Amino acid sequence: MSTSSPATADNRYTLLIPALFVVLWSSGFIAAKVGVRDAEPLTFLTMRFALVAVLMVIIAMAMRAPWPQSRREFGHIAVTGVFMQAGYFGGAWVSMAMGVGAGVSALIVCLQPILTAIVAGPLLGERVGPRQWLGLALGFGGVAMVVAKKLELGFGTPMAMGWSFVALICITVGTLYQKRYCPHMDPRTGGTIQFVMGIVVLAPLALIFEDQRINWTTDFVLALVYVAIFLSLISITLLTIMIRHGQASRLTSLFFLVPPTATAMAWVMLGEILTPIGIAGMVLTVIGVALVMLPGRRAA
Numbered sequence: 001m002s003t004s005s006p007a008t009a010d011n012r013y014t015l016l017i018p019a020l021f022v023v024l025w026s027s028g029f030i031a032a033k034v035g036v037r038d039a040e041p042l043t044f045l046t047m048r049f050a051l052v053a054v055l056m057v058i059i060a061m062a063m064r065a066p067w068p069q070s071r072r073e074f075g076h077i078a079v080t081g082v083f084m085q086a087g088y089f090g091g092a093w094v095s096m097a098m099g100v101g102a103g104v105s106a107l108i109v110c111l112q113p114i115l116t117a118i119v120a121g122p123l124l125g126e127r128v129g130p131r132q133w134l135g136l137a138l139g140f141g142g143v144a145m146v147v148a149k150k151l152e153l154g155f156g157t158p159m160a161m162g163w164s165f166v167a168l169i170c171i172t173v174g175t176l177y178q179k180r181y182c183p184h185m186d187p188r189t190g191g192t193i194q195f196v197m198g199i200v201v202l203a204p205l206a207l208i209f210e211d212q213r214i215n216w217t218t219d220f221v222l223a224l225v226y227v228a229i230f231l232s233l234i235s236i237t238l239l240t241i242m243i244r245h246g247q248a249s250r251l252t253s254l255f256f257l258v259p260p261t262a263t264a265m266a267w268v269m270l271g272e273i274l275t276p277i278g279i280a281g282m283v284l285t286v287i288g289v290a291l292v293m294l295p296g297r298r299a300a
Contacts, residue, residue: 017238024235026261028227029102030269032093035223038215041093042206048224049085049198052232056192059233065188074193076181080174081194086201087170091163098160100150101272103263107146107282108164110259110289114139115172117292132292139288145281153275187237195232259286 035044059065068074088109095105114136147161178185206212214220259282266272 017242021235021238021242022257022261024230024238026106026258026265028231028235029092029096029106029262030265031223031226031231033096033102033266033270034219035227036093036097038217038220040206040210040213041097042090042202043210043212043214044224045089045093046199046203046206048228048232049195049202051224051228053192053195053199055228055233056188056195060188060192063188065186067186067189068193073182076177077185077190077193078197080178080182080185080190081197082201083170083174083177085194085198088167088174089198090202090205091165091167091170095156095160095163095167098157098163100156100160100164102266102270103259103272103282104146104150104156104161104278105164105167106262107259107285108143108161109168109171110285111139111143111168112172112175113289114292115168116175119172119176135288135291137288138291139285142281142283142285142288145284146278149275149277149281191233191237 032041032044039047060067068077092105092109096102114132117132118136150156151158151161182190263272263282
């Protein structure tokens, strides 16, 4: 009987986690688009974070996961939560609630590895070469094509699109901050802190700017359960694990697979259709991100 070598097992691990992450992360855009039909985005997110926080506390206690040992460590994780949970999800969900399609929002956020690669140079000592800069230009050019066409057709507004860019900035800053200041964060206890910070930031905003309207439809309940368990508990944990095990700019290369995956899901499940210009823009963006992420020669 043959047994898998450590290298083979490691390769399976390396492939399985990214593939699962891409599918779950892409489907999150679809679930969010469905959920915001029956509830305002910040109210929906606050409910989601509250549900996840309770589940995470139970998991952390049952598994006796280690909590931060200092106020400094706790503070760094809390700051990461503000960006990764409140900022990223808040921006993306508000954008979709204002009419931006799930596929378009996913495409804008796809620029995250490009921004990460650019900023990673001075912050983390990772080299950014001419090919990465070319990828930057192509990526932003592709997104500009899609956004311009959608605005021309009346799908979304500049402000609505802007919230997706806010989400892009927040996920980029959050990823880099976590990589630098809390790379060894335990995903169970650290995730709990991050989700609580999402509640702390978004709950007051929901009370101020929304009327907490909720239509308790079957679709809404399913969307809430899905984003709480699959998008939060599982995919965020996978993202944390990946951040802990590699260069920030290359780990986030997975995000270039999210737009085509999310777009295909949105086409099948939500009836969203991209125009030929939109498809060309998406392809250009994916090529740009791929240029940034493809392995190249490393400095000694």
